[in-house]
Amino acid sequence: MSTPARTRVLVKLATLIVVAGALVAALALPVVGGAGVVARNSATLLDALPVELTDATPAGNSRVLAADGSLITSFYANNRTVVTSDQIADVMKQALVDIEDSRFYQHNGLDVQGTLRAAVTNVAAGSVQEGGSTLTQQLVKQTLLETADTAEDRQAATEQDIGRKLREARLALALEETYDKDEILTRYLNIVYFGQGAYGIQAAAQKYFSVDAADLTLPQAAMLAGLVQSPANDDPITNPENAQNRRNQVLQRMSDLGHVTEAELAEISGQPVQVAPSPNAPNGCIDATVGGFFCAYVAGYLTGTLGISQEQLDDGGLTIQTTLDAQLQTLGDQAVLTTLPMGDPLAGMFTAIAPGTGHVLAMSVNRQYGCADPQCESVVLNTVASKGAGSTYKVFTAAAALEAGLPASTVISTPGNRYTSRVYTNGSQPYSVENVGNYPDTLDMVGALVRSSNTYFLALEDRLGSVEGPVRMAERMGMNFDQPNQTPADRIIAENRGSFTLGAEATSPLDLANAYATLGAQGTQCDPVPVLQVLDRNGEPLTGDDGRPLVTGDNCTPNSIPANIANTLANILVGDTASPEGTGTRAAIPGHQIAGKTGTSQGRDSVAFVGVMPEYAVSVMVFNPKTQQDVGGYGGNMPATIFRDAMTPYLADKPTAAFPPADPALLGQNQPPPPPAPVDGPAPATGDADGPPANPGTWGGNRGGGGGRGN
Known part of the structure; x- marks a missing residue:
């Protein structure tokens, strides 16, 4: 030395x-x-000893688990x-x-x-x-x-x-x-x-x-x-x-x-050091092993809804048990990517929720979460309200009509496949809509829902006299209109927007799935919940300042809409996937009863499908989140296909129940049918554009640009 x-x-x-x-x-x-x-x-x-030395220091990583206990990711400042x-x-x-x-x-x-x-x-x-x-x-x-x-x-x-x-x-x-x-x-x-x-x-x-x-x-x-x-x-x-x-x-x-x-x-x-290095534990949603966008939704729920600080999340050694169904998440990812490649300008959102509990089961997108490449996205598209959901909103008008005493047998005639409203306007002009393709001039509510008739439902809104009933029904079923780019419900009502029934309002895919889940749960509406429990580092439920557990269970409202209305609509909507006239036949899965509804926004800027069973509710939306783009098909094309591709293998080993029967009184059975309502003459179309019944054998490809047309 x-x-x-x-x-x-x-x-x-x-x-x-x-x-x-x-x-x-x-x-x-x-x-x-x-x-x-x-x-x-x-x-x-x-x-005296400071509290830092009397606590069980340190706490360690917080772990986020799927419903089956598998690790989604960890949160930590120090691994x-x-x-x-x-x-x-x-x-x-x-x-x-x-x-x-x-x-x-x-x-x-x-x-x-x-x-x-x-x-x-x-x-x-x-x-x-x-x-x-x-x-x-x-x-x-x-x-x-x-x-x-x-x-x-x-x-x-x-x-x-x-x-x-x-x-x-x-x-x-x-x-x-x-x-x-x-x-x-x-x-x-x-x-x-x-x-x-x-x-x-x-x-x-x-x-x-x-x-x-x-x-x-x-x-x-x-x-x-x-x-x-x-x-x-x-x-x-x-x-x-x-x-x-x-x-x-x-x-x-x-x-x-x-x-x-x-x-x-x-x-x-005499031996050299022998190492077998492994990567650090995943940290944050960008490292999620599955469900990156679901993970981001959970993180926001933990810090926003539950009030857990980021520091506590990073260093608290928490165990966060989520509702994620890892199998469904993986199948949803695969189904979206089969139709829309990773990073395609069109985004496909597959969002699943459990009726009766509000447990969020999956959130798939053809994007990677949080990275910097063009195929990446930091916004959870499954939850934000980006584009309209088209004719999926017709169910809100149908439910409001049933509650107002208009049975499903209500017949309305709209000749020429066009209808001009007597109640609603388009600025200073009359509000008119048309159907895409040829529809029967006269339909009842059952046929109009299955075929997704624009003219019938605008006329049905006329019968109600105000859009307030459909808007409030949508809220009761689980829709929210409180995001920055959404119009508040009170304003929609004040402006008496007749286009509401055609789904022109910006829509959250999660809200859409959750609203239809209310049908699957016989009218019980539940707030979406991604977390089952949060345990502290000692394995005990994490409590708030009041000493009570932060996670207290599901937040559900029984009979948010009458059970007979929910059951009746669910039975009617089975025809959308099971009837030859239905617009969602591509979503049909043999052996399972699926209530469905397609939707296509004006100019095919956004397309949607919602599929419901008593156990599962799934919305699929496809649109370009950056700009307006014709998606090249209808709700019965890509969205219905994505639904089928994900749910078919998922349901292969899972039985599903049938819906409770419809209420005969709401169907209008044993009652004389009312006379067809008078209508105005043909007028230019300014509303939603739904396609004709789908033909499973004619759609031309993944992007819907072939010869077939379908809603």
Whole structure:
């Protein structure tokens, strides 16, 4: 060792001797008078343990789980998985104690003898061979540093002066009186940094060797123990020679203390460090193993609806059990990508929810979440209201009409496939719509829903006299009109927008699925819920300031709409997928009764399909979220196909129930049909454009641009 280097080490040794003397004096005489360092710190020495050291520190990563318990992702600031003492190999504990604090089991938290011995050993070797502070002191320092909230606190935790050493020593003594040695050692191994972004022994074992902390071998444990002093310099991935030298120092120390045999020392020391690196645990929704957009929706729900802070989410060691059905999510992803490639200008959103609970089951998009490539997206398109959903809104008008006493047998005649409203206007002009293709001049509500007749439903709105009934019905079923680019419900009503029944309003795919889920649940409306429970680091339900669990269960309103109306409409809408006249026949799945409704916005700017069973409600929307674009088909084309491609394999081993029967009174059975309503003559069309019944054999391709037409 050179003379300047030896001089520096000797200076450090002298400083350690002075500090050790001060520690002994201060701790022996905690209250003294007069000026000086000891007197200034005497009050601090008598303080109680701070809460940071009495809590079970640290908490570790928060985990987000699918409904089946599989990991979706983690949230963390520092990659740490806290483990218990019995989840750490004994050889790991021994290696760390031997190299860092060989008198750990003899001292009471402060080891002046060991400090001086380590200093002498290190001076003689010209490098750090043994630790100076006890493991208990190091635990105090690491804990105060990690829990520091301000720059001042962080500086106080690392400041190189006698005052900090005195405080650390006092807290170390108090820790030793509060916890046993094994608890202190376990805490230390859970908090210390091992390099490569790995905090704590479990993350380190996974990072360097792809094993659990309980399965570490002697050479692995020796290497990790050696990393504590200088994780960057002795990193076995980037500096394998340094890592080998440091590992051998640890092994030599273990041999000197009688914990490693000469044979073991000789055998291992001659071998290079062997690592089997693994990537860090996923962090955030960009790393989600499945359902990245669902994950982002969950994160917003946790911090927004439940009020969990981002800091608590990152460092609280929470377990978040979600509603995600991993199988359905995967099948939804595949179905969307079969029709629309990743990053296609057209976005396809598959959104599934469970009727009767509101549990969100899947959110698929032909995008990747959160990255920077053109195929990426940070907006959760499944929840935002972007484009209209077309004739899917006709069900709200139908429900309002049934509730107003107009049965499903209500017959309306609209000759010429055009209708001009007597109630609603388009600015200063009459509001007129037409059908796409040839429709019967006269239909009842059943036929109009199955065929998706624009003219019938505008005329039905005329019968209601105001759009208020359909709008309020939509809200009762689960639709919201409160996003920035949406028109509030009160304003839609005030302006008496006749186009409401044709779905011109910007629509959230999740809201759409949830509204139709109310039909599947016999009129029970549930708010969408992506989280089943949130557990704290101790496995107990996470509570709010009031002491009550943050997650209290489903938020459902029974009979939000009358059950007989929900059941009647569900039975009618089965014809959309099962009847030859239906516009959603591509969504049919043999062996399952599916109520469906297609929708196509003006100019085919957006197309949609909603499929409902008592167990599942799914909306599929396709549109260009950046600009207006003709999608090249109708709601019965791409959306219905995506629904079928996802749900057919999903339902292959899952029976589904039939809907409860329709109410004969609402169907108008055994009642004389009313006379057809008078209508105005032909007029130009300005409304929604729904297609004719689909012909499954004529649609021309994935983008719907072939010879076939369908809603």
